[in-house]
Amino acid sequence: MKRIKHIKFITAVAAVSISAVLTLYSFSEHVRTREGTFIRIFPPHPVLHNASLRIDVEKPYIAGHTDRSLYIGNEVSPIDLLQIDKEKLMTERSVRVSISAATTLKHFNAHVLVDSSSFYFFDGAIPYLLKGNTDQWLAMRQSTKDIFFQDVVPLGDSTYAVKSFNTRRRENVLAIYNPKTKTVKQHPDLLQRQVDGIFCTDGTLHFAKDTKKVIYLYFYRNEYIVADKDLNLLYRGQTIDTVSKANVKTVTRITGTNTTTSQLAVPPPTVNKHSTVYKHLLLVHSNLMGRNELPELFDEASVIDVYNFLQQKYLFSFYVPDREGKKIRDLKIAGDKLYALYDNRLDAYKLNDIYFTPL
Amino acid sequence: MHKSTIVDAISIFLILLFVYAAFSKWLDFKVFQVQLMQSPMLTSFAPFLAWTVPATEVLIAFLLLINSVRLLGLYAAFSLMIMFTTYIALILNFSSFIPCSCGGILERMGWTEHLIFNLIVTMLAAIAIMLESDMVDIEFPASFKQQI
Numbered sequence: 277m278k279r280i281k282h283i284k285f286i287t288a289v290a291a292v293s294i295s296a297v298l299t300l301y302s303f304s305e306h307v308r309t310r311e312g313t314f315i316r317i318f319p320p321h322p323v324l325h326n327a328s329l330r331i332d333v334e335k336p337y338i339a340g341h342t343d344r345s346l347y348i349g350n351e352v353s354p355i356d357l358l359q360i361d362k363e364k365l366m367t368e369r370s371v372r373v374s375i376s377a378a379t380t381l382k383h384f385n386a387h388v389l390v391d392s393s394s395f396y397f398f399d400g401a402i403p404y405l406l407k408g409n410t411d412q413w414l415a416m417r418q419s420t421k422d423i424f425f426q427d428v429v430p431l432g433d434s435t436y437a438v439k440s441f442n443t444r445r446r447e448n449v450l451a452i453y454n455p456k457t458k459t460v461k462q463h464p465d466l467l468q469r470q471v472d473g474i475f476c477t478d479g480t481l482h483f484a485k486d487t488k489k490v491i492y493l494y495f496y497r498n499e500y501i502v503a504d505k506d507l508n509l510l511y512r513g514q515t516i517d518t519v520s521k522a523n524v525k526t527v528t529r530i531t532g533t534n535t536t537t538s539q540l541a542v543p544p545p546t547v548n549k550h551s552t553v554y555k556h557l558l559l560v561h562s563n564l565m566g567r568n569e570l571p572e573l574f575d576e577a578s579v580i581d582v583y584n585f586l587q588q589k590y591l592f593s594f595y596v597p598d599r600e601g602k603k604i605r606d607l608k609i610a611g612d613k614l615y616a617l618y619d620n621r622l623d624a625y626k627l628n629d630i631y632f633t634p635l
Numbered sequence: 636m637h638k639s640t641i642v643d644a645i646s647i648f649l650i651l652l653f654v655y656a657a658f659s660k661w662l663d664f665k666v667f668q669v670q671l672m673q674s675p676m677l678t679s680f681a682p683f684l685a686w687t688v689p690a691t692e693v694l695i696a697f698l699l700l701i702n703s704v705r706l707l708g709l710y711a712a713f714s715l716m717i718m719f720t721t722y723i724a725l726i727l728n729f730s731s732f733i734p735c736s737c738g739g740i741l742e743r744m745g746w747t748e749h750l751i752f753n754l755i756v757t758m759l760a761a762i763a764i765m766l767e768s769d770m771v772d773i774e775f776p777a778s779f780k781q782q783i
Contacts, residue, residue, distance in 0.1 A: 282768040293717035307679040318673040319732040568678045
């Protein structure tokens with residue numbers, strides 16, 4: 277009799293225990309996916325450290341890649357690039373961009389962008405936009421007079437998506453620019469003003485080649501915009517943090533009798549520092565710590581959040597460790613590797629196929 | 636073998652297991668915190684569980700050590716093992732990915748081996764409960780009596 281009683285009791289304890297865990301499971305899914313909870317998920321080893329390389333240029337950035345090589349540009353001497361073998365992660369040579377005759381160009385904020393066999397040399401503040409191929413590294417003007425822009429991505433078919441300034445509305449605007457036909461088509465509905473229309477809408481422009489989508493990621497709020505090649509809005513996605521409104525404070529200064537300039541009163545807290553796109557994925561180096569993270573880990577690494585921008589879905593996150601106490605300054609996926617750039621070092625990480633192949 | 640000897644043996648085994656489990660977590664507390672953070676299911680509660688799980692394990696070891704509350708300890712051990720086993724089963728079958736596994740000796744076990752190990756330990760706890768209950772009678776709460 278006693279034994280039967282205990283068998284029943286054991287069964288009851290087992291049932292209660294199982295349902296407790298099942299409840300926890302469904303509750304955790306609910307908590308994690310609910311908006312505004314800001315919980316990151318960290319699967320085991322989405323990327324594996326593969327190789328490192330010392331980079332001896334000042335203020336480097338990743339200019340882009342061809343099939344074989346990765347190119348590191350720098351902001352001090354914009355016409356010089358380092359060509360790096362993608363597989364061996366070794367510096368192959370230095371490349372100098374030459375500018376076609378009859379053009380003398382000043383640099384203010386000049387950058388190089390390498391996209392397979394083409395490269396682009398541009399400075400949106402002067403402004404000019406030159407194009408060439410990576411066999412000769414000779415940059416040629418596309419138009420006698422270019423428009424001012426702050427950011428540009430080539431869309432492949434001699435058109436460009438640019439972030440420009442709409443003088444009438446006094447705010448940033450995304451536009452399609454064709455230097456050959458000298459046409460600019462602005463799409464003022466894409467960027468949404470929250471404070472001043474300039475700093476509050478600041479962000480990074482990307483073109484996801486494989487899916488032919490233009491992606492714009494705001495710096496100061498948890499949002500990205502997905503548009504087609506003609507800049508028609510497809511969707512607005514959310515990054516997982518909770519900063520929905522750009523915390524930008526500006527002051528207006530009178531700089532002339534009829535002119536005023538707007539300046540940042542305090543540096544706004546950046547949400548999305550660096551980002552890159554790969555296939556259907558948007559990778560974001562976020563500046564904000566999730567609720568379930570350990571400060572000791574977060575302070576010693578750059579956290580990368582991975583989104584599927586076609587489904588506007590957060591997938592997972594991983595850490596890229598700090599090097600010499602510094603966080604990453606740029607990142608890029610080329611081939612089967614992720615490249616993380618620091619002040620004077622480049623790290624390559626092998627992508628784990630399970631997480632990075634299309635769903 | 637005498638019944639009480641078997642119960643003693645199982646209890647000692649469970650005490651060693653739980654104390655070992657708790658201390659391996661505390662010794663490498665940061666690693667344990669990271670493991671919890673990396674569990675898709677537990678990550679939302681990671682800070683809370685990081686302390687309560689090893690504390691519960693030590694508490695159960697104490698209950699098993701003291702004769703008068705050993706049966707309670709066995710039930711607690713059984714319940715914890717069932718929960719842990721359910722967790723592993725859920726992770727293996729319903730999770731979007733399977734996190735890295737436990738610390739200590741068990742680290743070398745895969746999740747499937749872990750599942751089998753857990754089931755054996757759970758069975759042992761159940762056997763000990765049956766044998767122990769032959770020797771001591773416990774008074775169930777009235778509400779539970781009505782249920783059965």
